[in-house]
Amino acid sequence: MTGKPEDSLIAMRTMRMAKILGENVRKTRLKRGMTLEALATEVGLAYSYMGGIERGQKNPTLDVVERIASALDIEPVSLLSRPEE
């Protein structure tokens, strides 16, 4: 990570929400007994992109977060809350 120190700080923070989202999506999906493929299809996303979201490697928009929440029948903000919260 070249660039200013605070870039990596921001990058690290940026990863935080994406990581939290990924863990929550995966946990909820498995709880619902859904495959990654089924969730991707229902949300209207490519399988690979959906996998990237679960690995915390994507930067989705609020609209995508809401569509995933709707497919998992959960409140969108719950997908963005740290598990212990």
Next chain:
Amino acid sequence: MTGKPEDSLIAMRTMRMAKILGENVRKTRLKRGMTLEALATEVGLAYSYMGGIERGQKNPTLDVVERIASALDIEPVSLLSRPEE
């Protein structure tokens, strides 16, 4: 809103998170005594785009939500929680 009924439903739901974000950003910004211009500059967004976010008319990515939260010194998920939560 032409198209299938559920499109408007999804559109309505999609607006929800954007609306919640906008209200929370505006309320927190005013509490911090920041101008819209100052917030836009700190986050690195155009003034007009920042105004659109506050009006709930934009569909930002998680990265943008985190940068706004960082500028307002608040947890990102708090900006996405309904005010009474």
